[in-house]
Amino acid sequence: MERRFLKLRKPESVNEGCSKFVGYRRRAIAMKRFQKSKQNRKQKANMESLKEDMKKISEQQQRIKDGQMEVRRSFKDIESQCNQLNKETSLIWRQTLYNQQRLCLIFKILKAREDNNFSMVAQLTQFLRLALSPFLIFVA
Numbered sequence: 776m777e778r779r780f781l782k783l784r785k786p787e788s789v790n791e792g793c794s795k796f797v798g799y800r801r802r803a804i805a806m807k808r809f810q811k812s813k814q815n816r817k818q819k820a821n822m823e824s825l826k827e828d829m830k831k832i833s834e835q836q837q838r839i840k841d842g843q844m845e846v847r848r849s850f851k852d853i854e855s856q857c858n859q860l861n862k863e864t865s866l867i868w869r870q871t872l873y874n875q876q877r878l879c880l881i882f883k884i885l886k887a888r889e890d891n892n893f894s895m896v897a898q899l900t901q902f903l904r905l906a907l908s909p910f911l912i913f914v915a
Contacts, residue, residue, distance in 0.1 A: 877906060 880903045887895040 873906075877903065880906065 880899055884896055884899045884903070887893075887899060
């Protein structure tokens with residue numbers, strides 16, 4: 776066997792061929808780290824802007840909720856006022872009907888007096904007095 780196949784290289788020559796590769800690899804790793812740190816900075820900046828946007832949106836949503844609550848309160852107030860007006864209108868309408876009935880009785884009494892029908896006048900007057908008492912209870 777020949778010795779030249781078994782001949783080992785010198786220690787300086789062993790690192791000589793790899794040094795370029797290792798340096799290139801180190802540079803590549805450094806570039807990747809730089810790119811990753813650059814990406815991380817961009818992501819952090821994006822996250823900060825997203826957080827600010829989320830805060831603004833949450834404030835807007837809170838304002839909207841407050842506005843909705845105020846609108847609900849105003850609708851409830853308007854609804855209660857509407858119910859009160861309906862009750863007052865109903866009361867006025869009943870009083871108007873009652874007054875029309877009383878006027879009708881009074882005119883019948885006058886007509887019966889013109890005709891000298893005093894028995895009818897007495898009945899209508901009695902009926903008018905009876906019709907007046909529920910009104911006093913109704914108003915009170």
